[in-house]
Amino acid sequence: MKRYVAFLFILVFILGKEPVSAQKHKPLYTAPLGVQAYTFRKSFPIDVAKTLDTIKMMGFTEIESRSQGMSPEAFKKLCNDRGISIPSTEANYDQLEKSPESLAHAAKLMGAKYLMCAWVPHKGRVFTFENAKSTVEVFNKAGKVLKDSGIVFCYHAHGYEFQSYQNGTLLDYLIQNTNPKYVSFEMDIFWMQFGGGDPVLLLKKYGKRWKLMHLKDMRKGTVKNLTGGTSTDNDVSLGTGEIDIPGILKEAKKIGIKHYFIEDESNFVSEHVPQSVAYLKSLSE
Secondary structure, X not given: OHHHHHHHHHHHXXXXXXXXXXXXOOEOOOXXXXXXXXXXXXXXXXXXXXXXXXXXXXXXOEEEOOOOOOOHHHHHHHHHOOOOEEEEEEOOHXXXXXXXXXXXXXXXXXXXXXXXXXXXXXXOOOOOHHHHHHHHHHHHHHHHHHHHOOOEEEEEOOXXXXXXXXXXXXXXXXXXHOOOOOOEEEEEHHXXXXXXXXXXXHXXXXXXXXXXXXXXXXXXXXXXXXXXXXXXXXXXXXXXXXXXXXXXXXXXXXXXXXXXXXXXXXXXXXXXXXXXXXXXXXXXX
């Protein structure tokens, strides 16, 4: 017996790790499981409480959401009662421009640390340099107000920002010209790829400017463009599409993204979301 123990000790020393039988499963996805409220856009208007019951039943403990037509305090209580926290909330561009103070107040009432904006209004289907320039001004100003209140502002790029500009794109312009003290970013991996970007390379390029992430997958062979919009049929459950989910999660883990939200824009949420959850839990390093 002593010889066997000594043999195992030597084997571990040589290999620099535990014997195979003693190794533990090391999951690639270790953050709290979150969901974007837009996933349940059809049910929230009908019954907020029952929708949150469904979200809890699916295993989510975090949600990125507005207050769903309720007071921030009331919505927070419904979430708290179900063990769901609200680390991130959202706002429209117009609200950011006109009343960032009120947004900060509402975010704090919900217990949110982050506030994101997912769309910049622009005429037609082309996001221009003039759009980007004015966006930088609004984001820097609103971001400072939010930071002064303890809220981190994040812009959720939507793919139309990949219009060419100088040696890069307008997304590069937005990231490079907004103040890192006041403006961070949320990566929606679907829209980054749809606009022609590479999510992994963008994570590497801008590192800690990315604070939050939307997890979703894209049907293989989806035709891409710079409109920031496509058929919901192109939204598929995680792991079944063309996006490199493991590669993205590995890089996201390196740069320290803390909150990941599954977002499913399809009409098959009840099927897709459980599949996506199971897929994430199956991943390991």
